[in-house]
Amino acid sequence: MSDLEIRPAAPTDIPAIVAMLADDPLGAQRESPDDLTPYTTAFERLSGDPNQHLAVAVRDGRVVGTLQLTIIPGLSRRGATRSIIEGVRIHADERGGGLGTQLIEWAIAESRRQDCRLVQLTSDATRTDARRFYERLGFEASHVGFKMAL
Template identity: 45%
Template structure:
């Protein structure tokens, strides 16, 4: 699939329900997402929209939202003051994976990162997402680091 066959646009407030559905469209996400727009999703969406260093996009095919990602731009002092682009929450509808939609989103993200003067583009992926790891490696990403998280949520 080429980017011409996938329309990539900024997410709109009315897209939140479709985004939540994409986030919950697998065995991992189904247990993490609320599945209904609530105040927490609304507040996060508004914060993303206000910050010029974040771009939340949707990918549409045949006027239906089939993919999404958040692209964030991070300043840094390391690497001689290099800016980085960070891909987060990339999702493609389960029924459409393997059709080039993910690659179209990656290509778009790389173009955006270059336009913003980033010297590096990075992402993280849950260790359980073996298919995603193979996809990212085919797209040219290398598994160079370990990632660590500490949950700050109370049980």
């Protein structure tokens, strides 16, 4: 197995990231890899925000994983900063080989570097494998999440 690099995403990575976001039953319903315009706009917004870290895992020059890490300063928990991990995706060819663990470990290490006191994430309730994966890494299903489409 060749070396893996985890680095900030570049604009040229957008097609590969979007393809991974769309490569499952849920993503296929909500992503549009044929029109990258909204993703390019979103990438520009993310790039301009120092609290947003869109990372990619690259092996042999190919993007094989991604996640977004958001740093959130706050007043609760005695003024603690927290991070949120979102959009974790591993290319189908790489699943089951430990890459997801490496990406999450990178996000946790970056959260510590940013002085976060809590790392949180959500996973769709239908993603039972993802839930087991996060629990194996030490995450606890401690809260009930709510969302509202706007």
